[in-house]
Amino acid sequence: MRTARVDRYGPPESVTIVAAPVPRPRPGEVLVRVAAAGVSAGDARMRAGRFPPGFGPLARLAIGLRGPRVGVLGSTFAGVVEEPGDGVNGPAAGDRVAGMTGVRMGCHAEFVSVPAHAAVRIPASLGDPDAAGVLFGGTTALHFLRDRAGVRPGATVLVNGSSGSVGSAAVQLAATLGATVTAVCSTANRELVVRLGAERWIDYATTPVARVGERFDVV
Numbered sequence: 107m108r109t110a111r112v113d114r115y116g117p118p119e120s121v122t123i124v125a126a127p128v129p130r131p132r133p134g135e136v137l138v139r140v141a142a143a144g145v146s147a148g149d150a151r152m153r154a155g156r157f158p159p160g161f162g163p164l165a166r167l168a169i170g171l172r173g174p175r176v177g178v179l180g181s182t183f184a185g186v187v188e189e190p191g192d193g194v195n196g197p198a199a200g201d202r203v204a205g206m207t208g209v210r211m212g213c214h215a216e217f218v219s220v221p222a223h224a225a226v227r228i229p230a231s232l233g234d235p236d237a238a239g240v241l242f243g244g245t246t247a248l249h250f251l252r253d254r255a256g257v258r259p260g261a262t263v264l265v266n267g268s269s270g271s272v273g274s275a276a277v278q279l280a281a282t283l284g285a286t287v288t289a290v291c292s293t294a295n296r297e298l299v300v301r302l303g304a305e306r307w308i309d310y311a312t313t314p315v316a317r318v319g320e321r322f323d324v325v
């Protein structure tokens with residue numbers, strides 16, 4: 107199979123297409139033929155070796171000194187089950203599934219093998235690129251807004267970085283949960299965040315979030 111590999115931290119050109127053996131599904135895993143995979147802000151950071159100030163040496167020890175140890179990046183996929191491993195009761199061969207591989211990454215490849223419970227069936231109405239694309243930001247936003255912050259109808263929510271992967275999901279989810287959403291992003295994305303459900307918009311270029319000067323139930 108073909109994989110998109112990063113052996114050395116660097117610009118997008120440091121990604122190369124390299125042949126690799128198709129993985130064998132271990133017991134409890136399903137082998138998925140990947141139709142679409144997300145490229146996230148996390149992938150870009152890993153590819154470039156761009157870590158928060160002060161964390162560089164520690165991060166490189168953990169993730170890889172000269173390049174990411176995992177080699178093949180990508181943590182979200184959508185595709186079709188090619189082969190279930192031993193002991194798998196579902197999903198079955200031919201099912202359309204999507205999921206996340208977390209720190210194992212490896213989704214920028216033609217095949218990925220994942221625990222069966224981590225491969226969920228894709229609704230017929232959802233295409234592969236949308237299924238793979240929604241997971242990184244969508245699961246993060248859902249966890250923090252619904253499970254951690256417990257956003258309820260009538261809450262006021264400020265979403266900083268509202269037009270990105272996490273933020274665009276957060277705006278939609280908060281609005282769906284009944285909150286009043288104020289979105290912070292660039293002018294170029296104002297129309298997008300308003301369309302997604304924001305009632306108010308703040309341009310970070312003129313009003314840095316620390317100077318907004320009002321209180322919100324959830325930020």
Ligand SMILES: NC(=O)c1ccc[n+]([C@@H]2O[C@H](COP(=O)([O-])OP(=O)(O)OC[C@H]3O[C@@H](n4cnc5c(N)ncnc54)[C@H](OP(=O)(O)O)[C@@H]3O)[C@@H](O)[C@H]2O)c1
Nearest residue numbers: 147243246266267268269270271272273290291292295310
């Ligand atoms: N803890 C977790 O589980 C988890 C998971 C996923 C992501 N994250 C983190 O969440 C952050 C966002 O990730 P993402 O994937 O959504 O990134 P992204 O898609 O690159 O989006 C970045 C967002 O930040 C906005 N932005 C840029 N400069 C800004 C500024 N000075 N003030 C306010 N907003 C600004 C951008 O607006 P414009 O495009 O309009 O300029 C855009 O909306 C990252 O730090 C990422 O590492 C954490």
